[in-house]
Amino acid sequence: MIFNMEYETMPREALESIQLRRLQTMVERVYANVPFYRDKFKEAGVAPSDIKTIGDLKRLPFTTKQDLRDRYPYGMFAVPMDQVVRIHASSGTTGQSTVVGYTARDIKTWAELMARSLMAGGATRNDIIHNAYGYGLFTGGLGVHYGAEALGASVIPVSGGNTRRQVVIMKDFGPTVITCTPSYSLHLAEVAEEMGVAFKDLKFKFGVFGAEPWSETMRLEIERKLDLVAVDIYGLSEIMGPGVSIECHEAKRGLHVFEDHFIPEIIDPNTLETLPYGEVGELVFTTITKEAFPVVRYRTRDITSLNPEPCICGRTHIRMNRVTGRTDDMLIIRGVNVFPSQIENVLMEIEGVTPHYQLVVDREGSLDMLTVKVEVNEGMFSDEVKQLQAVQKKITKNIKEFLGVSATVKLVESKAIARSEGKAVRVIDNRKI
Amino acid sequence: MQVEQISVFLENKTGRLSEVTGILSEAGVNIRALALADTSDFGVLRLIVDANERAISALKENGFTVGKTEVVAAEVEDKPGGLHNILQTLRAQGINVEYMYAYVRHTGQDAVMIFRFDNIQGAIDVLKKNGVTVIDGQHLYNM
Numbered sequence: 001m002i003f004n005m006e007y008e009t010m011p012r013e014a015l016e017s018i019q020l021r022r023l024q025t026m027v028e029r030v031y032a033n034v035p036f037y038r039d040k041f042k043e044a045g046v047a048p049s050d051i052k053t054i055g056d057l058k059r060l061p062f063t064t065k066q067d068l069r070d071r072y073p074y075g076m077f078a079v080p081m082d083q084v085v086r087i088h089a090s091s092g093t094t095g096q097s098t099v100v101g102y103t104a105r106d107i108k109t110w111a112e113l114m115a116r117s118l119m120a121g122g123a124t125r126n127d128i129i130h131n132a133y134g135y136g137l138f139t140g141g142l143g144v145h146y147g148a149e150a151l152g153a154s155v156i157p158v159s160g161g162n163t164r165r166q167v168v169i170m171k172d173f174g175p176t177v178i179t180c181t182p183s184y185s186l187h188l189a190e191v192a193e194e195m196g197v198a199f200k201d202l203k204f205k206f207g208v209f210g211a212e213p214w215s216e217t218m219r220l221e222i223e224r225k226l227d228l229v230a231v232d233i234y235g236l237s238e239i240m241g242p243g244v245s246i247e248c249h250e251a252k253r254g255l256h257v258f259e260d261h262f263i264p265e266i267i268d269p270n271t272l273e274t275l276p277y278g279e280v281g282e283l284v285f286t287t288i289t290k291e292a293f294p295v296v297r298y299r300t301r302d303i304t305s306l307n308p309e310p311c312i313c314g315r316t317h318i319r320m321n322r323v324t325g326r327t328d329d330m331l332i333i334r335g336v337n338v339f340p341s342q343i344e345n346v347l348m349e350i351e352g353v354t355p356h357y358q359l360v361v362d363r364e365g366s367l368d369m370l371t372v373k374v375e376v377n378e379g380m381f382s383d384e385v386k387q388l389q390a391v392q393k394k395i396t397k398n399i400k401e402f403l404g405v406s407a408t409v410k411l412v413e414s415k416a417i418a419r420s421e422g423k424a425v426r427v428i429d430n431r432k433i
Numbered sequence: 434m435q436v437e438q439i440s441v442f443l444e445n446k447t448g449r450l451s452e453v454t455g456i457l458s459e460a461g462v463n464i465r466a467l468a469l470a471d472t473s474d475f476g477v478l479r480l481i482v483d484a485n486e487r488a489i490s491a492l493k494e495n496g497f498t499v500g501k502t503e504v505v506a507a508e509v510e511d512k513p514g515g516l517h518n519i520l521q522t523l524r525a526q527g528i529n530v531e532y533m534y535a536y537v538r539h540t541g542q543d544a545v546m547i548f549r550f551d552n553i554q555g556a557i558d559v560l561k562k563n564g565v566t567v568i569d570g571q572h573l574y575n576m
Contacts, residue, residue, distance in 0.1 A: 194493055376498050378498055382477075384531060384549075385470045385472060388475070388477070411442075411475050412444055412475075413443065413496070413497065413498065415496040
């Protein structure tokens, strides 16, 4: 089912004319209200009146995470504080946090886009949604919450953590849709199993998972362990929060970007040139309806590609493929580009290995050393040391084969790698460069 | 005729073994035999205990990865050549011992050894045919 039939299935031509009108209005507004954008536009020799077609978007300068940090906390807001009704902040795991604001209309837009997302993921007003994204400064919890209410579903604001209690709630309240990070869903499955609760006896039909990169093989594992249909949701607080793009459960092939509110581009992160559809590069977003915190050509650092092919679900909005990594997560090990998601794929292909892993990079002398820690689960455990060593060898060999980099594989105890209830820490880089 | 053995995955780090013994002690589980196989990074602890299910759930609750394997307990004459005779018999029948360890016992003439075989039923048949006493699980846990 489609929440907003008119906009989500709008013919491309009509959609593009709306995009242009909204882009022009937004550019005029940020030029008038945000000194940062006015200065940057002047520096680039471009004025709001130069934006005559969607293609003119390319003339505008990029905005980076550093630009947002430099204007911490409110320097990028485009409205006075009396119009801001909500503030969120990013976790700041990789530096100072960034603060974002929303007007009442922004909150309404966000709720609608999240309602569209939940419906694309299979939910309807008849569903009970178990929302295990963290509530608070993180946009996940409240973003999904408002969307679920806008959809008319019943939302259980369970938030993150207290996993055993969540299992009891899942059993007693009968939720039919779950929303959380993909790694937390597997954690829930483990804890449920320990408590003797089988997901197949629960009422879940759909799961909407996001806020961290995951793979196709991980989708299969989640669908099998949680006995539901799993879709990918994408978002980031700098653009809005969850609900920037969503996979439809009909196709499960790429995430529809809500193009009536955001314009996506793919660029080469080195040359900054815009790349054609299908090519893999850094995802860039321009928000065209946001009031409090509009961004112009924001570099997300997420690596993906865009797919303009029509989708079986009927939505006309372009699809972005699954995010396969981040430009800043990318490790260069002895000259080889390594993304955690590649290691994850290698692990998933080896039967019995679930994706709880961590990459640790050290520099010994002038040599980069990659250690892959893999948790031993029941599927791969054996009472015979030689069996465990065989698994270890196989992982080492496959990493070398598929990634072209030598790694030391270390088997660690189950749950030895910290399970964040929000985002999983997949990479520890100890190199002092 | 088989005996259930519990195995636990351990990192080769200070205190891991004592954490296991602590958990079992708290759960009121008595360890009857134990063997540790180790590499430089990790080890596999094998245990024969008097209450398997209680031991397994206590260990799992504390986050350990636990496995169950069938092993064979056989009486071995407590005199020179006792173990050798059994191993000879197995070898003659082409049965491979994956690993083995001794079982603690207070009384009686014979020692008890725990054997891990790939071909467990074949091994039991050979042992019995050659007059070796194979002890079943229930009997062993209470010995």
